[in-house]
Amino acid sequence: MTIKIVSIIFLGLASGLAVGSGFVAFLTVLGIIPRLTQLTKTMKMIQHYEWAVVIGAISGVLASLRDPLLPISAYFLIPLGISGGVFVGMLAAALTEVLNVLPILAKRIRLDGEIVILIMAIVLGKIFGSIFQWLYFVHIK
Amino acid sequence: MWEVNVLEKTIYIRMRNRVQTKPEERVLLKDVAQIIAPDAVLSSLKEMLVHLVTDMDRNIIVIDVMHIIQLITTKFGDMEVQTIGPAQTIIEVTNKKKGISIPFFLLIWFLLFFGSAMAIMNFHDDVSMKSVQEKIYTIITGKNEAKPLLFQIPYSIGLGLGMILFFNHFFKKRLNDEPSPLEVEMFNYQMDLDNYVIIHENKESMKRVNDD
Numbered sequence: 001m002t003i004k005i006v007s008i009i010f011l012g013l014a015s016g017l018a019v020g021s022g023f024v025a026f027l028t029v030l031g032i033i034p035r036l037t038q039l040t041k042t043m044k045m046i047q048h049y050e051w052a053v054v055i056g057a058i059s060g061v062l063a064s065l066r067d068p069l070l071p072i073s074a075y076f077l078i079p080l081g082i083s084g085g086v087f088v089g090m091l092a093a094a095l096t097e098v099l100n101v102l103p104i105l106a107k108r109i110r111l112d113g114e115i116v117i118l119i120m121a122i123v124l125g126k127i128f129g130s131i132f133q134w135l136y137f138v139h140i141k
Numbered sequence: 142m143w144e145v146n147v148l149e150k151t152i153y154i155r156m157r158n159r160v161q162t163k164p165e166e167r168v169l170l171k172d173v174a175q176i177i178a179p180d181a182v183l184s185s186l187k188e189m190l191v192h193l194v195t196d197m198d199r200n201i202i203v204i205d206v207m208h209i210i211q212l213i214t215t216k217f218g219d220m221e222v223q224t225i226g227p228a229q230t231i232i233e234v235t236n237k238k239k240g241i242s243i244p245f246f247l248l249i250w251f252l253l254f255f256g257s258a259m260a261i262m263n264f265h266d267d268v269s270m271k272s273v274q275e276k277i278y279t280i281i282t283g284k285n286e287a288k289p290l291l292f293q294i295p296y297s298i299g300l301g302l303g304m305i306l307f308f309n310h311f312f313k314k315r316l317n318d319e320p321s322p323l324e325v326e327m328f329n330y331q332m333d334l335d336n337y338v339i340i341h342e343n344k345e346s347m348k349r350v351n352d353d
Contacts, residue, residue, distance in 0.1 A: 035307055035322070063280055064273075071283030077292040080277065084292075085299020086306065092261065093307035097322050103330040105253075109245050115323060119308050121253035123301045129258025130265070130297035134290065137262065138271055 023057060030094035032087075085130075092126065152186065152213060153177040155226040156206055159335065161233045168192040170212075173204050173230040182217055189216065194234055202232040203343040229339055261300070 027033060033053070037043050062068065096102065106115045155175040162168055170176065171187040178186050189212060191204060206228045213222050265271065274296070278289035308321045320328075 031322075032307070039306065064276070067276075068280060069283050070280060072281060074278075074282045074291050076281050077278065077289070078295045080281075081292040081295030082299035082302070085296035085301075086303035087299075088296075089300040089303020089305075090307045091303075092257075092264075092300070093304040097307075097326060100326060100330070102323060103327045105249060106327065107330070109242070109249055115327065117250065118253055119304070119323070121250045122257040123304045125254035125257035126261045126304060127297055127301040128254070129261040130300050131294065132258070133262045133265060134288075134293040134297065139288075 020057065024053070027053065030091060030098070032090045032094055035090070035094075089126065096122065150179070150219060151221045151223055152179075152182070152217075153223045153225060154206065154209060154213075155224070156204075156209075156228065156230045158227055159231050159233060161235050162194055164194055164196070164234055166194050168194060168204075168232060170209065173232070174209065178220075182220065186213070186217075189213075192232070194232075198234060199342075200234045201338050201342050202234065203339060204230045204232060205343055229343060231335055231338055 033046065033049050037046055037049065102115060102118055106118060153176070157173055157175065160168075160173055162172070168191050169187065170189040170191050173191055176183065176186055191209065191212065192202060194202070206224050210222050210224070213220065274289050274292050275286065278284070278286050278292055308323050
């Protein structure tokens with residue numbers, strides 16, 4: 001019995017370790033935290049940002065595994081929604097950039113100087129797609 | 142005395158990275174390089190013909206610094222040439238100033254718009270975003286809601302904000318003066334192209350010793 005418990009604990013710890021380090025590695029490769037510190041000029045606070053990510057991930061784990069309930073005002077959802085959206089948006093932008101699609105496209109149509117217009121297309125497309133999905137798409141049966 | 146003499150006989154050349162010309166144009170030394178030289182030769186050096194763009198040329202020409210040194214030494218034999226910086230200049234012949242073709246542009250714009258809209262929907266489906274959002278709604282309010290729009294609408298707007306933040310463009314207006322990652326990426330891509338061209342279009346830098 002003790003052996004079983006110990007091995008289960010070990011397996012849980014091991015898989016958590018793998019997933020957690022994978023998550024951090026993913027964030028590091030995409031360079032979102034450096035980008036944010038660069039924009040806000042808060043390089044010195046980077047350790048606190050690391051802890052923010054760690055604490056955020058752990059509370060996400062708790063929320064998804066333990067189903068807690070904190071009945072507070074629904075308007076708390078608005079800042080949560082915006083910050084979640086900004087985070088996913090930055091992930092998406094970083095992924096787009098890693099794939100190096102835009103420079104090539106912009107050069108092909110000789111739009112090197114006005115690449116902002118192409119970014120606008122992507123940004124508006126994302127917003128449109130997301131809103132369309134939540135307002136309409138998910139309710140089609 | 143001797144040192145002064147050396148100084149007076151030295152020509153310093155720094156090749157430019159990229160130059161654009163029109164077809165059928167005379168490319169002069171001052172177009173492809175920065176020059177420091179004694180006043181006596183400076184003006185004739187500046188006007189020295191380096192390359193005449195003809196129809197035979199393709200739209201990229203690479204001028205090697207060796208070619209320049211050869212030209213200078215045949216004209217001013219006793220001068221010493223010092224080169225600084227890049228070893229070649231890429232001349233880009235811009236044929237009949239092509240503008241952006243509007244239908245092409247609109248096509249790409251719509252492609253990106255619709256493509257990213259669909260990509261984000263696929264992503265949401267893939268990671269079960271909907272059930273996560275419903276769960277967050279339940280955690281915060283204690284109620285079940287099939288349409289947690291109070292979370293979803295700010296989320297959607299935040300999505301766009303995050304992308305703008307990452308690319309550092311508030312549409313036309315910048316948040317700060319640093320180049321955006323995309324501009325750096327464009328620059329890197331251009332540098333890679335230039336490097337390729339330097340090696341492949343320059344007859345001197347690729348030579349087979351044993352051509353059999």
